Amino acid sequence: MWVSKTRRAFRVSGRRRSSAFLELYGRAPCADTSAAQPSSSPAVADTDSALVACRALLQRIDAHLYIRPDQAPVTECIEALSSIERVVASSPARRSVAARGLWKDALALQARVPVSEVGAAADAATVLFLAGQPQRGCAVCRRVTGHQQFRGSLATEAALCECLRLLSVHVMCAGAAREQLSAEWWGFVGNMVDVARGVIAGADKAQRAPMARAMEVVAWSLDWLHHHHHHHGDSRSGETLAALRPRLPQWLPHLFAAFDAAVAAGSTSPSSLAVLPPRWVLAMAEHAAEDGDVAALERLLHHAMGREERCRANALFQLSARVADLLVRRFPRHPSAAHAVATFGTALECASLQPFGTTQEGFEAALAVLTHMSGPQPYAALQALLRHHPAETAAAVQERHGDVLTGSPGLSWRTALAAATQRIAAADPHWRECLPETLRLLSDAGTLTPFWRLLAEYNPADCGAPLSIAASLSRAMQRSGRWWHAVEVLDLLASAAAPRDATEDLQTSTACAETMRALLQARRWEDALHMFQLVGTVLPRSEAPVVSRLLTAMPAGAPWQVALASSENAGLVSATTRQTLLCLHADAPVSRLSREQLRKAAAATFAAHGRWDLVRAAVALHPTEVPLWRALVQALGRCADVVDDAVATATFAVPLPPGCWEDSSFVDAFARLCVQRGWLSLLSAHLTAVLASSRAPAAPLRRLCSEYEHLVCFLRTGRPPPADVVLHESYVVHHFVACVTRKRVSVVARLAGARATSKRHASAILRVPYESLGALRSGGDGSTTVRVTASPAVAAYPVEHCVFSAAGGHLLVGYKVPAAELFACARGMLRVLGNDGAYGLAYHMSAASSGLFLLLPASASLTWYSITLRVRLFVAVMVPEMPHVPLLATSFFRRYAMRWRGGGDGGGGDRHEVEADVVAENGQEVRHAWRSLKMHMNAEGWGPVELEAGAGDTYHIVELRVARRAPVARGGDDTVAEVKVFTSARSAQRPLSTDDADAVEWEL
Known part of the structure; x- marks a missing residue:
């Protein structure tokens, strides 16, 4: 018993007592205990020499007091205090788990030392x-x-x-x-x-x-x-x-004086810096970070480190760690940042390690530092870091390093789940007490299958911890995309008491921020705005990015001004976001944004909204910035405006700045935009100029330009490339096969490296049907070659199924019968018409569907047209036992101007026949029209009926309305011309089956 008293008096952890010493005195630790409680000191303790020496001294003192508890070794205690001070003041592991309790040891040691x-x-x-x-x-x-x-x-x-x-x-x-x-x-x-x-x-x-x-x-x-x-x-x-x-x-100089930037600007020499107060040096570093002067930060960091080396007492101000923190936070991609992280380690703020860890070269370094720490701050930074990585990475990190929040290296989702399973097997009535921690570990690791199963067992009366459950649910919701659990998160937050400590503060902010991310990821900005209005006051400033994402996702008609004012009052919006919104919605000039603001945030926001006019203005201000040109391409790809060849040629005048053609991602995106928009002449002019320029492009760029030249020729004439041409670009290969031609097109594709390990893998990469691929052939350089052939046409396509063929072949309308492949029907119609051109399908149809389909020349753009489909289908409640909105009261019934045609199939009236108008003002939207209709129906508990299990969606396109849109300036009204209406009544085929009764039912 006296040994325990000694331990309590000295307050030195018993885990430091060596195994050899205990065996010598007959007190070897129990093997079961050591196995159940692994050491809390991570690997960093074995690599930091100062920490290793400190632990050795503490073990020596512990051994001495074990023998003579009343005689403390004063000399060794003094030496240990000095060693602890060096670790806490200058070691990279100063805030690690291994050094977390050193202050308690120092307090106990000081009591043993004479005054x-x-x-x-x-x-x-x-x-x-x-x-x-x-x-x-x-x-x-x-x-x-x-x-x-x-x-x-x-x-x-x-x-x-x-x-x-x-x-x-x-x-x-x-x-x-x-x-x-x-x-x-x-x-x-x-x-x-x-x-x-x-x-x-x-x-x-x-x-x-x-x-x-x-x-x-x-x-x-x-x-x-x-x-x-x-x-x-x-x-x-x-x-x-x-x-x-x-x-x-x-x-x-300058003691007790307010910082003066003008005076400090003249104190840059080493002799001048040596006499400045640390407060002034830190203020100079903050100003350098704001001004983006990385050279000044490096100079100040070198000075601070030298000052602490010359005088040990200067470490009291932690000046070098503070300056390094500013350097890492402001310039995470600079080489000096990596050196600072390696030098200072856990001394840096977790909020600074987070942006550094988002870089490709900094992820492992930031991970190594954060996993050697414990507590809410490193846990939050680690979770923010892993948010950008797959769930497998998060699970591997957790199993390797344990739980960062509690600092337990042996705790992971596997051990927690195993412990919960054992308690359930033992019929422990209180097993639900471990649910909050188990659910948190499961959501952190992205192991969602057992998470959703265990979540159903949660009962607030048995285990409480609603804040922990809300945070875990929000993280699982964000990873899985199940945004509809947002209401449950709000219920948990409303039922919880006020946060009592830093951990519960973190759980509250995590639940709110992750729920908003999940809603924004699902493009439900209205729900995210409602969430922000309810819980915006509890969001810390570190969650400002998600608030900025909400503000920049709101369309022009939304109450963005009210949301912006609320965000500014809470300090959750930056000046860049505010000015971006003013340019986006209030017609503020783009010139108010700096080059850096445009590059990093504003241009991407303009592009996401399709505001190519704003990005074009930014390009005019900074014509050599390749990221702005890339944003201009993205904006034109997302906007609904009809941009003709004249405007496109003026916007992308030949030649573009040289830096653009050195960026392969821009070249690829620009070529795809030209194909999508029908600017084939513009693309051909640029490709010719690049290949003929005196400055020869790199081999990959030359090959990419050559492949797109073959594609342009094919889109214009329908002639495939020569048989000896090998294509490397997956988009080009997909386009050759996706276009509809009278003759079967066959091309050879080469996949670099080990990208294609099987035909199914190659099918996913090239986005072509599995049946279209030939045998894979491995090359000597590790690449894979495969022949891709378009699908065959139907054996016989009736002439009466050719509903319409415009003069010049610029518009073709055909009819598809049930159980037939759309691509085969389209090729069959071209064979019947003897048309040798290349065409593209305006929209896709499932095999079970029937009705009209539309073909446009491959050289044309869907954005030139406005397309309306009248679709007839059966709808029913997906889960009759669950509450649902009555059909006539649903929002999708009004949104799609539905007409009720009848109900019941003679067996109880569990389905309804309706007609819906699916409108795509911008023709590009028609590709996703059916998916959007299903999503809106599913959101209110309804869905289309499959007449045959596994046959896919069954519907019939009764009418097709095509209108040509005229080019307009932004803000004007669309001018619609050449409106054409086609109906399936012109065809004698049955839409859903060959049964005469069904034909009567569809009133054909």
């Missing part, structure tokens, strides 16, 4: 201050300075230097703890400063350096305290500090 050891007290107080325990640090300083033996211990210059260091730490602790220092203490400080000045004045130049540096640290700590009091509106110590200023070193 005369002022340096040991300064080390202990420094450790407590840097570990976030300033109140305890103040207590240590007061206990030492108030002791009777303290003044008698200041007989030597070394002891006086340590005393000054102790005073500096006391000042910093008092500022952080917001404690008032007594008048007696201020008098003592003045006396010590006078004594130190006398020593400096009487010492040789070589011997005065340590005392002078200690005086500098005292003066800078007082300057830091003055700024802290001024920042918090406390001016009571101002007069005392002003009276003390003449007694402080006169070679230190």
Whole structure:
């Protein structure tokens, strides 16, 4: 029992006692216990030399006290305190799990050291201050300075230097703890400063350096305290500090002075920086970060590191870590950022490691740092980092490093799920108590199948923790896309009590932010806006990106001004987002946005809304910026405007800036846009100019241009490329096979590397039917070659199924019977008509469907047309047992101008026959028309009926309306001409089956 008392008195963890020592004294640890409780010290403890040495010292002291608990080794305790101070002040592992409890050891060790050891007290107080325990640090300083033996211990210059260091730490602790220092203490400080000045004045130049540096640290700590009091509106110590200023070193300028950027700009030399207060150096770094001056940040970081190397006490300000934090946060892709992360490790803020970890080269480094920490902040940063990676990565990280929130390396979703399963098997009535933690680990790892199964077992009366459940549900919802669980998240938040600690604060903000992300990911900005209006006040500023995403996703007719005002009041919107919204919705000029704002955010937002006029204005301001040209291509790909060849030629004048053709992603996107928009002449002109330029393009670019030249020729004439041409671009291959021609088209495709391991894999890459692929052939360079052939035509396509053929073949309408493949019917119609051109299907139809289909020349663009389909189908409630909206009261019934044709099939009236008008003002939207109709029906509990199980969606396109749209300027009215209407009544075929009764039912 006396051993346990000793342990409690000394407060040193028993886990540090070596196994060999315990075996020597007959107290070897139980094997089962060690297996069940793995060491909480991660691998970083074995790689950081300072931390390893510190742990060795603590083990040695622990062993000594095990034998003689009443005789503490003073020398080793002092050495251990110094070692702990070096770890906490300068080690990359200073905030790791392994170093998390060192401040407790330092507090216990300091109690074993005599008061005369002022340096040991300064080390202990420094450790407590840097570990976030300033109140305890103040207590240590007061206990030492108030002791009777303290003044008698200041007989030597070394002891006086340590005393000054102790005073500096006391000042910093008092500022952080917001404690008032007594008048007696201020008098003592003045006396010590006078004594130190006398020593400096009487010492040789070589011997005065340590005392002078200690005086500098005292003066800078007082300057830091003055700024802290001024920042918090406390001016009571101002007069005392002003009276003390003449007694402080006169070679230190700007003490207690407000930061002046103009003065600081002239203090860039090493000698000038050496005498500036740390507060000024930090302010200079903040200004350099705001101005984007990475060279200045590097210079200031080098100076801060040198200052801390020359004088150990300067580590009290953590200046180098603060400057490195600014560098990593502001310039995450700069090479210096990677060096700073490797040098400072856990000393950096988690919010700075997050943007660094989003870079391709920084993910592993940021992951290594965050997984060696524990608590809400590193947990939040880690989850934000893993949000951009697949669930497999999140699960692997969790199984390798354990749970970062609790700091338990042996805790993962597997162990938690196994423990819950054991309790269930043991018929434990309280097994649901482990549900919150198990669900959190499952959602963190992206293991959603058991998550949804266990979530059904949640009962607030049995396990509580609604905030934890809400955060887990929101993360699972975001990963799975099940946005409809947002209401459940709101219910959990409404039923929870107010957050009590940092972990519950994090869970609340996570639940709100992840739910908004899931809603925005599903393009439900109205629901996300409603969520923000309810819970926007609890979102921290770190979640400003999701609020900006909401604001920039709102269309022009939405209440974006009210949402913007609410976001600004909460400090959740940046100046870039605000100005972007004004340009997007309030016709503010694009020139108000800087080049950097356009590159990073604004241009992408304009492109997402299809505002190519705004992006074109940005390109005119910065014509050499390739990202802006890329955004212009994206905007034109998303806009509904009809842009003719003349406007396109003026926008993408030949030649484009040289940097554009050096960017393969831009070349590919621009070529696809020209094909989509029908700008084949423009594309041909650019390809010719690039291939004929004096500056020869790289081999991959030349090959890409050549392949698109073959595609342009095919779209215009219908002639496939020569038999010896091998295509590498998957989009080009897909386009050759997807176009409808009278003759079967066959091309050879080569897939680089190990991209195609099977025919099904190759089918997914090329987006062609599996049956269209020949045998795979492996090349010597690791590539795979395969022949791709278009689907065959139907054996006999009746002439009466050719509903319409315009003069010149610019518009073809055919009829598809049930159970026939659409592509085969289209090819059969071209064979019947003897048409040798290349055509594209305006929309796709399932095999079970029937009705009219539309063919347009492959050289044309669907954006030139407005298409309306009248579709006849059967609808029914998907789950009759669940509540649903009555058919005539649904929003989709009104949205699609439905007409009820009848109900019941003679067996109870469980389905209804309706007609719907599917309108695609922009012809490109018609490709997704049927999917949109199904989504709107499913949202209210309804869906189309499959007449045969597994046959696919069954519907009949009764009428097709095609209108040619004229080019218009943005903001004008569309001019519609050449309206053509086609109906399936012109065909004698049955729409859904060959049964005469069905034909009568459809009134043909």
